[in-house]
Amino acid sequence: MSPSPRLIIETLRWDEARGVLEMIDQRVLPARFERLAYDSASAVADGIRSMVVRGAPAIGCAAAYGVALEALRCRDLCAHAFAAALDEGFAVLDASRPTAVNLRWALEHMRLCLDALADAPPGVVAGRLLQEAHAVLAADVAANRAMGAHGAALLSDGMRVLTHCNAGALATGGYGTALGVIRAAVASGKHLQVIADETRPFLQGARLTAWELQQEDIPVTLITDNMAGHLMQRGEVDAVIVGADRVAANGDFANKIGTYMVAVLAHRHGLPFYVAAPLSTIDRRLADGAGIPIEERAAAEVRGFAGQQWAPEGVAVRNPAFDVTPAALVTALITERGVVPAPNVDSIAALFD
Amino acid sequence: MSPSPRLIIETLRWDEARGVLEMIDQRVLPARFERLAYDSASAVADGIRSMVVRGAPAIGCAAAYGVALEALRCRDLCAHAFAAALDEGFAVLDASRPTAVNLRWALEHMRLCLDALADAPPGVVAGRLLQEAHAVLAADVAANRAMGAHGAALLSDGMRVLTHCNAGALATGGYGTALGVIRAAVASGKHLQVIADETRPFLQGARLTAWELQQEDIPVTLITDNMAGHLMQRGEVDAVIVGADRVAANGDFANKIGTYMVAVLAHRHGLPFYVAAPLSTIDRRLADGAGIPIEERAAAEVRGFAGQQWAPEGVAVRNPAFDVTPAALVTALITERGVVPAPNVDSIAALFD
Numbered sequence: 001m002s003p004s005p006r007l008i009i010e011t012l013r014w015d016e017a018r019g020v021l022e023m024i025d026q027r028v029l030p031a032r033f034e035r036l037a038y039d040s041a042s043a044v045a046d047g048i049r050s051m052v053v054r055g056a057p058a059i060g061c062a063a064a065y066g067v068a069l070e071a072l073r074c075r076d077l078c079a080h081a082f083a084a085a086l087d088e089g090f091a092v093l094d095a096s097r098p099t100a101v102n103l104r105w106a107l108e109h110m111r112l113c114l115d116a117l118a119d120a121p122p123g124v125v126a127g128r129l130l131q132e133a134h135a136v137l138a139a140d141v142a143a144n145r146a147m148g149a150h151g152a153a154l155l156s157d158g159m160r161v162l163t164h165c166n167a168g169a170l171a172t173g174g175y176g177t178a179l180g181v182i183r184a185a186v187a188s189g190k191h192l193q194v195i196a197d198e199t200r201p202f203l204q205g206a207r208l209t210a211w212e213l214q215q216e217d218i219p220v221t222l223i224t225d226n227m228a229g230h231l232m233q234r235g236e237v238d239a240v241i242v243g244a245d246r247v248a249a250n251g252d253f254a255n256k257i258g259t260y261m262v263a264v265l266a267h268r269h270g271l272p273f274y275v276a277a278p279l280s281t282i283d284r285r286l287a288d289g290a291g292i293p294i295e296e297r298a299a300a301e302v303r304g305f306a307g308q309q310w311a312p313e314g315v316a317v318r319n320p321a322f323d324v325t326p327a328a329l330v331t332a333l334i335t336e337r338g339v340v341p342a343p344n345v346d347s348i349a350a351l352f353d
Numbered sequence: 354m355s356p357s358p359r360l361i362i363e364t365l366r367w368d369e370a371r372g373v374l375e376m377i378d379q380r381v382l383p384a385r386f387e388r389l390a391y392d393s394a395s396a397v398a399d400g401i402r403s404m405v406v407r408g409a410p411a412i413g414c415a416a417a418y419g420v421a422l423e424a425l426r427c428r429d430l431c432a433h434a435f436a437a438a439l440d441e442g443f444a445v446l447d448a449s450r451p452t453a454v455n456l457r458w459a460l461e462h463m464r465l466c467l468d469a470l471a472d473a474p475p476g477v478v479a480g481r482l483l484q485e486a487h488a489v490l491a492a493d494v495a496a497n498r499a500m501g502a503h504g505a506a507l508l509s510d511g512m513r514v515l516t517h518c519n520a521g522a523l524a525t526g527g528y529g530t531a532l533g534v535i536r537a538a539v540a541s542g543k544h545l546q547v548i549a550d551e552t553r554p555f556l557q558g559a560r561l562t563a564w565e566l567q568q569e570d571i572p573v574t575l576i577t578d579n580m581a582g583h584l585m586q587r588g589e590v591d592a593v594i595v596g597a598d599r600v601a602a603n604g605d606f607a608n609k610i611g612t613y614m615v616a617v618l619a620h621r622h623g624l625p626f627y628v629a630a631p632l633s634t635i636d637r638r639l640a641d642g643a644g645i646p647i648e649e650r651a652a653a654e655v656r657g658f659a660g661q662q663w664a665p666e667g668v669a670v671r672n673p674a675f676d677v678t679p680a681a682l683v684t685a686l687i688t689e690r691g692v693v694p695a696p697n698v699d700s701i702a703a704l705f706d
Contacts, residue, residue, distance in 0.1 A: 198553070201577050223672075226579075229613045229614035233677070260586060264621055302575055314567075318584070323580075
């Protein structure tokens, strides 16, 4: 199935008739637009680990559905076996990817919901957890739209805005964090041009961001990750906006590998550097970015792409999937509760009041 | 033909029996090791443009042979037609790639040689130009070895040295500029680890640098271009060394796209940033880097690699092949005449005294 222009991008959607979660397979976009179906926690965990779904908020939504699917799958078991199966489901989802905190946030949210239903029969619990997963997804989309509304004012008509990786509809329940702000600015009548870093090794920028923006006729220019500095030097970038996988209490944040380099360059060139992330991405238990675990992925991703290997056989590889950018390089953090200029421990804490 | 380990890398070699220049096809390494044969200026120009051969010094050597090949091809023409054919050969070679100044340097060198032979018959001129091309190649290798000898002292035992693109034997007549310094340091008994940026879009780091170093058992770790900042932040890089395609009179220099980003990051992290380049790469007619022409290559290179396209159809692309790093970010320039710390207009001029 080929997507039509102006397709509404439903990264995750619930198929009521089949009782399964459908997710767009982000490994094969834009060449193919396919949805895969998921019916258990372990299947969803596989989908997260293999990056069928990626992007911190989208992973959080997927994990919530993973818990609900496990409950639905086991609802005919006795209460004891049901609880054990759910515990196993939580554990397998929790282990699927380490850096994005939204995964943990969603699992804790679902656990609280489950605990509040302690005496209910499994069938009732399963139905309630599915409602909660729907609510997590809806809340994420609402947060994205609120971020867009708050952040759009930061982008002026005519700006050329650089983004790294994909923080769009595909990275979230829908609409997007960084791309949501761009969408909102464009919807308000501003003309923006987006410069998309291709984002090796998984090429989220080349494959996903470029494709998403094409769907909406937002002008996008693709570059390799090593070109951002040159364009800034030539005065061809006006602002940078990215998403985040985890924000520490002081505003340090982890995002896709390469974000730190872009932040350092924006700082050198006096360009505003914005981070758009919902509160579910803020991990207040971490004082600063040093404590954020950085996932190291398979060597094959760096040696080539999608089955094509160009590096010599057996060459050693590093493949950290994320890096940490210090808060000092962040011009403003855009959240669903408003814009936080030069975020620090106090201004971030105030978001939760 | 598959290369044996410890292969001597003859990027360009003259086949005396056939009277042709053979060049390793750098577009297909490391998957295939093939030499292609060239018998005219326009054929060599095609080889330069299509990046069968790349790297500023190697391009210079190839251009010198291109002139000699044209003279050999036309040596039975009358003097007038011979001169016209050579002029055409110079022009087509000059137009093949814009940024590397070694191409211009080699052509001017060959032109001076030709002018000194004004009254000689074409057959004699052709033989003399071929000797001169051999001399250009031999001088480049000698310059690389001298750079290695001078630069090796800058690298200490145990260092982890990051390099961008390929400034090795494949980028030169042999041995290499940046990798020549690394080779010389290793030959002197130091243990180094090389971190190679993959260097999108043409992947010279992943394909060529990784392969070259593997041939000599110099430990190499491959990363994507966006990982350098993270590794520096984690204290996993001790020094950076790169080559150059053109150095201006004040020490600003053009090199493969992404070099500027690495230089900015090295500066932020207090790491030495070395540039290794022969005097043939220094363009004293340019006051600073602003005057260096930056080649913009085909969009297809950024949309994918080697016939595989991963970006959506029709997406706009920028593809500058080089960027300019200001001299202020250069710890030292390593040349065949010695090491120039913090290069500036005076210290660079002094190299030519």
